[in-house]
Amino acid sequence: MPLTDSQVEALAQRLxxxxxxxxxxxxxxxxxxxxxxxxxxxxxxxxxQAKVSGGAKFIGWKVGLTSEAMxxxxxxxxxxxxxxxxxxxxxxxxxxxxxxxxxxxIEPEIAFVLxxxxxxxxxxxxxxxxxxxxxxxxxxxxxxxxADWKIKLADTISDNASCGRIVLSRSRTPPRGxxxxxxxxxxxxTAC
Numbered sequence: 001m002p003l004t005d006s007q008v009e010a011l012a013q014r015l016x017x018x019x020x021x022x023x024x025x026x027x028x029x030x031x032x033x034x035x036x037x038x039x040x041x042x043x044x045x046x047x048x049q050a051k052v053s054g055g056a057k058f059i060g061w062k063v064g065l066t067s068e069a070m071x072x073x074x075x076x077x078x079x080x081x082x083x084x085x086x087x088x089x090x091x092x093x094x095x096x097x098x099x100x101x102x103x104x105x106i107e108p109e110i111a112f113v114l115x116x117x118x119x120x121x122x123x124x125x126x127x128x129x130x131x132x133x134x135x136x137x138x139x140x141x142x143x144x145x146x147a148d149w150k151i152k153l154a155d156t157i158s159d160n161a162s163c164g165r166i167v168l169s170r171s172r173t174p175p176r177g178x179x180x181x182x183x184x185x186x187x188x189x190t191a192c
Contacts, residue, residue, distance in 0.1 A: 001034070002036065002038065002039055003032060003035065003039040003042070003043075007032070008039065008042045008043050008046060009046060011028050011032075011043045011158060012045075012046035012047045012049075012050065012158075013050070014028075015043070015047050015145045015158065015159055015160075016047060016050045016051075018102070018145035019100075019102070022100070022102050023102075024102050024103065024144065024145055024146060024147035024148070025145060025146060025147060026146075026147055027146050027147070027150050027151060027152065027155050028040075028043070028146070028154065028155050028158055029152045029154050029155050032154075035154040035158075036154065037080075037153065037154065039158075040153070040154040040155075040157035040158040041157055043157075043158035044082065044083075044157055044158055044159075044160050044161075047158070047159070048083045048085070048160060051085055052085075056085040056086060056087055057085060057086040058083055058084070058085060058086075059084050059085060059088075059089060060083075060084040061081055061082070061083065061084060062081065062082040062083065062084050062140070062161050062163050062166070063079045063080075063081055063161075064079060064081070064082065064156065064161040064162065065078075065079045065080050065156075066079050074152070074153045074156075075153070076153060080153065080156065080157050080161050081157075081161055082157075082160040082161025082162070082163045083160060083163070084163065084166060085163075088163060088166055089165070089166055089168065090165055090167045090168070091167070091170070092167065092168065092169045092170050093170075096141065096165060096167065101141065101143045101164055101165070102143055102144065102145060103143060103144055103148075103149060104141050104142070104143045104164055104165075105142050105143075106140070106141055106142075107139070107140045107142060108137070108138075108140075108185040108187045109137075109138045109139065109140045109166075110135050110136070110137065110138065110183060111135065111136050111138035111166070111168055111169075112128070112132050112134075112135055112175075113132065113134045113135070113136065113172065114131050114132055114133065115131065115132070115133035116130075116131040117131070118131045129175050129176070132175045133172075133174070134172035134173055134175070135172070135173055135175050135180065136168060136169045136170075136171055136173065137169040137171060137185065138166055138167060138168050138169060139166070140164075140165075140166055140167075141164040141165035141166070141167070142162045142164050143162060143164030143165075144156070144162050145159050146159055
């Protein structure tokens with residue numbers, strides 16, 4: 001049975017409060033174990049609406065669970081999505097404050113800069129490349145408002161796909177002629 005509108009609103013507000021107070025909450029799926037993806041995206045929409053009402057601006061999409069290993073871990077066969085907001089963006093060389101984040105983790109990514117909207121169903125790789133102006137290296141700072149990262153699929157979707165911050169490179173490369181499946185990244189950590 002789908003969540004009621006009041007349940008969706010309460011869960012979205014719980015996540016908004018968790019972020020503003022830096023106090024993670026128990027997994028939403030503990031309380032609602034049968035929460036569907038549709039329920040979770042409804043929670044996410046209200047989470048994002050609360051941020052936009054507070055002055056944030058939508059700047060792009062965050063796609064999660066893109067690797068086969070992560071999809072297997074969550075028992076899905078497709079990625080999940082979140083919305084990137086202007087306060088999440090940092091440019092290469094910028095200073096990242098961990099203060100607003102709760103339990104940040106970092107992942108190397110490839111960011112796509114689109115020059116046209118795309119909408120499915122039926123979108124394939126060629127459609128995406130045709131709408132892509134450039135690709136660039138990026139660092140995704142994931143963060144979870146769910147305590148101890150004890151997330152199931154509905155938890156991470158509700159939590160705006162665990163968006164935290166995104167660091168974008170200055171380097172932009174047109175995607176034509178590049179086999180993106182062969183692009184490799186080396187990610188190292190040095191002592192500070």
